[in-house]
Amino acid sequence: MKKIIRLTIGISFLFYLCTLTVLLFFISRGFWSDMPLMEYMKLSSNFVPFKTINGYVMAISNGSMNLIIPIKNLAGNVAAFLPMGIFLPYFSKRLNRHKSFTITMTVIILSVEIIQLVTRRGSLDIDDFILNMIGALIGFGLWKAMTDRKARKNAVNV
16 A cells, blocks of 8 residues: 555656646746847846845735736745655655755755756746745645654554
8 A cells, every 4th residue: 555655646746847847947938039148147037035026015015916927926936846845855764854855955946946047948036946945845844744743643553
């Protein structure tokens, strides 16, 4: 039974990774251009924390933007990496520790942001990084809550 569960979770993880790859790199972002890479990088990068987030929050509060756009962007960036917080610790015992999980996710998310920028499939936005990391940490928190609950239950049954 454990092998079937592990296989099912493995297939789910592969499906998630494929879906995430398509969303991050293959859905048109409207940034396609023939401009030189350095100019593209300058125009499509944000290194000011909370600049994009604040813009969306202001748009929501003053009604200057269709509500779906900021909610999709903010919630979507959180939701995109939430499953990583569950899948990675499941498959790697080393990533069950908060510090190693956080370092690994930092490298993964920064790599995604840089690849999106260099391939012109998106922008490098510190706010995307922040929201993606929040999502991953929420997933990790859920994973820890599930495994701690299971451990407590097993300790009581012994």
